[in-house]
Amino acid sequence: MKTITLILSVVIYSMIIPGKAIAGDEDKLKLSFSNPEEPGLLIIEMINGNIDIQGYDGKEVLLESLPPKGESHEHKIPEPVLPDTEEGDEEISKEGLKKIKSSSFEINITEEGNKIKIKPGLTNINQNFNIKVPYACSFKISTVTGNISVKNVKGELEMSTVNGKIDLDKITGSSVASSVNGIIKVVFKKVTADAPMAFSTVNGHIDVTLPAITKATLKMKTDRGDIYTDFDIDVEEKKEKSHKEDKPGQTETSWIKWTTADINGGGPEFAFKSLNGDIHIRKGQ
Amino acid sequence: MDKKKKIKLITEYLFNNTRGTDKRKMREFLLEHGVAEEELSEFEKLARELNAIPEREPGEKMKINFYNNLEEYKNTISEREARMLSFKNIWEELWQPVLVKRLAYAVAIFVFGCLAGYWYTSEMKYKTQVNTMFSEMQDMQKVMMLTLIQQPSPTDRLKAISISNQISNADDKVIDALLNTLNNDPNVNVRLMAVETLYNFADNPKVRIGLIKSITKQESPIVQVTLADVMVLLQEKSSVDELKKLLERNNLNESVESKLKNSIELLI
Secondary structure, three states, X not given: OOOOOOEEEEEEEEEOOOOOOOOOHHHOEEEEOOOOOOOEEEEEEOOEOOEEEEEEOOOEEEEEEEOOOOOOHHHHOOOOOOOOOOOOOOOOOOOOOOOOOOOOEEEXXXXXXXXXXXXXXXXXXXXXXXXXXXXXXXXXXXXXXXXXXXXXXXXXXXXXXXXXXXXXXXXXXXEEEEEOOOOEEEEEEEEOOOOOEEEEEOOOOEEEEEOXXXXXXXXXXXXXXXXXXXXXXXXXXXXXXXXXXXXXXXXXXXXXXXXXXXXXXXXXXXEEEEOOOOEEEEEOO | OOHHHHHHHHHHHHHOOOOHHHHHHHXXXXXXXXXXXXXXXXXXXXXXXXXXXXXXXXXXXXXXXXXXXXXXXXXXXXXXXXXXXXXXXXXXXXXXXXXXXXXXXXXXXXXXXXXXXXXXHHHHHXXXXXXXXXXXXXXXXXXXXXXXXXXXXXXXXXHHHHHHOOOOOOOHHHHHHHHHHHHHOOOHHHHHHHHHHHHHOOOOHHHHHHHHHHHHHOOXXXXXXXXXXXXXXXXXXXXXXXXXXXXXXXXXXXXHHHHHHHHHHHHO
16 A cells, blocks of 8 residues: 555535535536546445436546435425525525425545545435446445446446445446345446355345447346346256255255356356346346 | 525526636636635536436327327317308308398387386476476465455456366365355355355365254355255255255245255255
């Protein structure tokens, strides 16, 4: 590790939500990487809330915070406009303005060594994010309840959620994703050669689309689900026998075998594991 | 004049073919050099007497002996010649077609032996080279694995784990790194793959103990389930207590709960 890892900026924002959700880029919070020429890493640690990320042609990360699901604007409008407890607001007239959300929320954003870390403060953990990132960007995103959606980026995508859905689309690079109850859906445009990947769920389905020319060794295992693929593969079922002789009447073989298969001659290991979910591996373009 | 020389000169004087003036001169010389006249006369007399003894003719018996000896000698000579002849025969026999074939076989076998020996030694060399290269590669893989497993990228850590699957003689360092990953890695999938890999090293008691101890340390349902699977596969009855402890947790996933119960049943 370089000793010159500069903490370039440690910012704690306490901000009011912008007036409209569909505000232009100028209303969004702009975050820059310390070295914008190199692909950065965006770390988001959420508890509740959805995260929607899209790659765009720019160097900065544009962060937009949206009210949580189910709290539509219409519900907010009839709320009486009450003066805030904040001081220094008296001179500013609030007439004709709609208050969209009554409380401010805290969000901690830090940048260190080309890594931006976004972490909502404890006062308000229920928040959705709409984020635009440079195309080349890696991610490390975790939520407990909330969906993660990433589109059109190039990098390493590390995703984990407990109850949410993970939806990765038009991805170039590699991914390591896990969910407990949610679905994992990934569509790769191109995969990094020699990069192993892994996807796991307990109750959700796994649905991964790989480019047709992908070289990989697929390792699949689901206890109570099924495995589907349209790749031409010689399925080699690896029956892992118990170290001792099987007990009579034991049904263990049905739930303790890996299915391994090489596609396009084999390559890095792509592991798919679920307990109750199905595994779909599709051949893309 | 010493005695030896004197006797030699006297013998020369008496029996050699020196005649006339030479003989006289010699006699004078001897007398001058301390040989007494009577002594010399005595020697002369003896010489005359000796010459007077008639030479003995070879007897019949002697003749026979001589011819016998001659015959014997001749025989030995012819035998030697005969032996030389037989050598010649052998040499000629060697060039008979059958023998040439045999000889060719012998030469071929000899050459083959030489080549085989050469090939074998070079093969051994090659083998040892391959062995050294293999062990060097294994060492390199170990170093790579130990480096990659500490990387922040989960892809690198997955790489490290898949490399450790290829290490045939995983030492304590590799095992410790994998166990550490199993218990402390922030990524669920990396921990999951660590379980699968450690299962391959389950013959090592350290690995078994590590896997059992890890059961209650896991928060991720899928890792909990995978560990339970591995315990059933290994028929590790000593893990039942740990599985039961896990089952007592309040926040346990429903699917995990049923799976754990199932596993404990299979183990007891």
